[in-house]
Amino acid sequence: MKKLLLQTDSSNIAATVARLTLAIILFPHGAQKMLGWYGGYGFEGTMAFFTDVKNIPYLIGLIVILVEFAGPFFLLAGIGTRLWALLIIADMTGIIFSSHTQYGFFINWFGNQAGEGFEYHLLAIGLALTSLISGGGKLSLDAVFAKKPNK
Numbered sequence: 001m002k003k004l005l006l007q008t009d010s011s012n013i014a015a016t017v018a019r020l021t022l023a024i025i026l027f028p029h030g031a032q033k034m035l036g037w038y039g040g041y042g043f044e045g046t047m048a049f050f051t052d053v054k055n056i057p058y059l060i061g062l063i064v065i066l067v068e069f070a071g072p073f074f075l076l077a078g079i080g081t082r083l084w085a086l087l088i089i090a091d092m093t094g095i096i097f098s099s100h101t102q103y104g105f106f107i108n109w110f111g112n113q114a115g116e117g118f119e120y121h122l123l124a125i126g127l128a129l130t131s132l133i134s135g136g137g138k139l140s141l142d143a144v145f146a147k148k149p150n151k
Contacts, residue, residue: 005082006146008135015137016078018130023075025124026088030069054098067091075131078140085131092121092128 032040043065050061068091071084096118103115136142
């Protein structure tokens with residue numbers, strides 16, 4: 001199991017780029033939800049929206065916030081890359097189907113749609129799939145942990 005989760009080619013720069021890019025683009029969204037940064041509503045406001053407006057169960061809302069807020073830190077360090085990638089894929093897939101399919105594919109660049117399309121979410125899923133398949137790559141703690149012998 002350890003090998004399955006942590007195994008990575010520590011010379012794979014493409015895996016590193018995908019992992020770091022995913023962490024960078026996901027962090028502001030998690031910070032909006034958890035801390036209220038970047039125009040977000042913070043934890044309480046986001047949970048109220050999830051539970052009262054979207055009718056999402058509290059536990060699912062909590063998981064979404066934790067995945068989007070904590071996930072980028074683990075990805076930056078390359079710890080549990082495959083696990084966090086899988087959680088992000090589930091998160092983004094859920095977001096697409098619960099909130100964005102009705103607005104079509106494209107991001108609302110010009111404000112002429114009622115909401116945002118799912119283009120961003122597909123990009124995040126693609127980066128997460130790369131991380132799921134390749135692992136953390138170069139400069140990941142997964143590579144370090146995978147090399148340590150079991151005791």
